[in-house]
Amino acid sequence: MIIGAGALGTGSAEMLVRAGIGKITLADRDYVEWSNLQRQQLYTEEEAEQRTPKAVAAKRRLSAINAEVDIRSHVMDVSVEEMERLIEGVDLILDASDNFDIRMVINDISQKYSIPWIYSACVGSYGISYTILPGETPCLNCLLEEVPMGGITCDTVGIISPAVQMVLSFQISEALKILVEDRLHLRNKLVSFDLWKNHQSTIKVDMLKKADCLSCGAERSYPYLSFSNQTKTAVLCGRDTVQIRPSQRLDRDLESLDKILSKRKGEVKRNPYLLSFSTSNHRLVVFKDGRVLIHGTKSIAEAKTLYHRYLG
Amino acid sequence: MILTVNGDQVEIPEAIETITELLQHFKLYDKVIIVEKNGEILEKAKHSESLISDKDSIELVHFVGGG
Numbered sequence: 001m002i003i004g005a006g007a008l009g010t011g012s013a014e015m016l017v018r019a020g021i022g023k024i025t026l027a028d029r030d031y032v033e034w035s036n037l038q039r040q041q042l043y044t045e046e047e048a049e050q051r052t053p054k055a056v057a058a059k060r061r062l063s064a065i066n067a068e069v070d071i072r073s074h075v076m077d078v079s080v081e082e083m084e085r086l087i088e089g090v091d092l093i094l095d096a097s098d099n100f101d102i103r104m105v106i107n108d109i110s111q112k113y114s115i116p117w118i119y120s121a122c123v124g125s126y127g128i129s130y131t132i133l134p135g136e137t138p139c140l141n142c143l144l145e146e147v148p149m150g151g152i153t154c155d156t157v158g159i160i161s162p163a164v165q166m167v168l169s170f171q172i173s174e175a176l177k178i179l180v181e182d183r184l185h186l187r188n189k190l191v192s193f194d195l196w197k198n199h200q201s202t203i204k205v206d207m208l209k210k211a212d213c214l215s216c217g218a219e220r221s222y223p224y225l226s227f228s229n230q231t232k233t234a235v236l237c238g239r240d241t242v243q244i245r246p247s248q249r250l251d252r253d254l255e256s257l258d259k260i261l262s263k264r265k266g267e268v269k270r271n272p273y274l275l276s277f278s279t280s281n282h283r284l285v286v287f288k289d290g291r292v293l294i295h296g297t298k299s300i301a302e303a304k305t306l307y308h309r310y311l312g
Numbered sequence: 313m314i315l316t317v318n319g320d321q322v323e324i325p326e327a328i329e330t331i332t333e334l335l336q337h338f339k340l341y342d343k344v345i346i347v348e349k350n351g352e353i354l355e356k357a358k359h360s361e362s363l364i365s366d367k368d369s370i371e372l373v374h375f376v377g378g379g
Contacts, residue, residue, distance in 0.1 A: 008379040098379050123378035144375065145356055148344040154378040167379075190346065192373040199318040201371045203348045208355070256342070312377050 001025040001090045003078055003106060005054040007159070008120055009096030010042040011168040016175065017062045023070040024062075025086055028054040029077035029301040039161040077301045078102060080225050083109045092178050093117035094171060098154070099308040100147045101231045101247075104224035107132070107140040111216045112225070116178055120171040124157050125196035127167035130205070131174045131186055138209035139216040141224075143190075147248075148312075155309040156260050162195055233300045242294045242303035250290030257286060261310060282306055316369040331359040334370070343374040 002009050005028035013026055032040075032047040032054055042061040043054070059073035076082055083105055093106055093115060103119060110117040111134050119140055120129040132139055170191055177185050193200040209216075214223045223229050232245040254275045261268045266279040275286045282296035284306060292311065294303040314323055315334075328337050331354060335341050347354045348371040354362050364370070 004379060006379055096379050099377050100375075103377075121376045121379050123376045126376060128373065128376060143346065144344055146344060148375050148377060152376070152378075159378060190373055194318075197318075197320075199320070201318055201348075201373055203346065203353065203371050203373060205346060205353060207353050208346070253342070308377075 001086060001092070002027075002094045002096050003102060004028055004096035004098065005040075005042075005058045006030070006036065006096060006098060007039040007041075007154070007161070007164040008094075008122070008168060008171070009054075010040045010058060011164060012094050012096060012172055012175070013058060013062055014041060014065065015168065015172045017066045017069050017071070019176070020066065021069060021179070023072070023089075025072040025074070025090065026055055026058055026062075027074040027076045027078045027082070027086065028058070029075070030054050030305050032057055035155070039159060039164050077304060078105075079230060080105055080109075087113055087115070090115055092175055094175060095119050095121075099312070100144075103140060104147060104229075108215050108222040108224040110134055111139055111220065112222055118171050118174055120167050122163045122167045123152055123154055123159055124194075125160050125163050126192070126194045127163045127170075128190070128192040129167055129170040129174070130190045131178075131188075133183075133186075134216065137188070138205055139213060141215035142208050142210045142213045143205060152260065153309060153312045156264060156312075160195070166193060166195060233303065235298050235300065236293070240296060240298055242297055242300055244292045244294065244303060244307050246290040248290075252286060252288055252290050254286065254288060257311070264310070277310065284310060286311065313364070313366045315364065315367070318371055329363055331362045331364060331370075334364055335359065335372075338372070340372065340374060345372060345374040347372055 002013055005026055031051040032043045034048045042058045047057045053075040055073040055075045059071050062071050095106055106117055114134045116133045118131050189202040190205045191202045211217050214221050229247045231247055234243045236243055254270055257275055258268055258270050261277045266277055269276045277284045285293040292307055294306055297303050313326055314321055328334055331347055350369050
């Protein structure tokens with residue numbers, strides 16, 4: 001199962017479908033946009049023009065590549081409930097998402113059902129990947145200690161497609177090893193690279209596995225599957241606005257955000273309490289406590305896309 | 313002081329003594345990061361007390377969200 005059908009999702013789906021995988025499930029909440037075409041390899045200009053949902057466009061192209069593969073594709077904003085529904089019969093989860101909210105859910109689902117997953121991400125010329133095996137390796141919750149918040153995204157600093165392809169090579173090589181049950185040859189290390197700076201690191205992180213981890217430890221409670229730890233969204237009646245409230249109260253650094261967003265097309269205004277960023281169609285108002293109002297839409301899916309695009 | 317950071321030799325000011333100060337020097341303090349010094353992972357709680365010295369080999373891996 002692949003969560004997300006952006007750069008990593010389209011690349012990994014194409015590799016696996018060409019390899020003749022039996023069944024693949026793909027879920028994405030977004031539609032194709034022009035800016036996607038530089039790296040999201042299953043999509044065309046026509047689909048950007050028509051704003052075709054990515055899950056629909058991806059399935060069409062993947063079926064044309066290999067008609068024998070059973071492709072289940074969902075236009076869906078995946079969270080806990082959806083993951084619980086989709087997980088049955090899944091051998092491996094590939095992370096192709098763009099945010100840590102869903103990654104923490106994937107991590108807990110993986111532990112709950114004892115299904116391996118591969119964390120992968122990239123931005124700029126940098127990429128990172130780690131294969132998580134329940135009962136063996138540390139989980140993402142062990143590694144992170146705290147959930148990364150904000151910072152750079154593919155839409156704020158860009159991404160070169162070789163970085164995508166490099167992460168895909170790491171991710172799908174590991175996926176193939178898991179799918180053919182050759183665990184002996186798994187990398188067992190956290191890999192990261194920067195293609196522009198000519199860096200690569202592989203480090204062994206086994207010692208970061210925590211016996212008291214709430215996601216994978218003995219007294220586990222799967223915290224990211226509980227309602228209180230999920231990002232909350234609400235459509236504000238009559239205001240053409242969606243409010244997004246992170247699960248934890250934050251102290252967002254509005255000055256750093258100002259610097260990042262000032263490089264984007266749009267207007268940034270800031271006072272000590274909030275920052276407002278206007279694009280041609282939407283306005284994002286970011287409060288210091290982490291709350292964000294997205295003006296110009298009533299769609300929660302669209303609001304989440306904008307939230308993760310500009311705020312990480 | 314000369315360190316090997318992610319495979320590259322870099323010169324850093326002598327005033328930098330700990331991993332925490334090194335992360336500040338590289339402007340990585342606001343990132344979720346895993347630090348390996350001479351082949352050993354350093355837990356975050358130990359960053360401020362872990363001293364660095366000449367010829368140390370440091371690997372810095374930070375988590376990103378894009379995809």
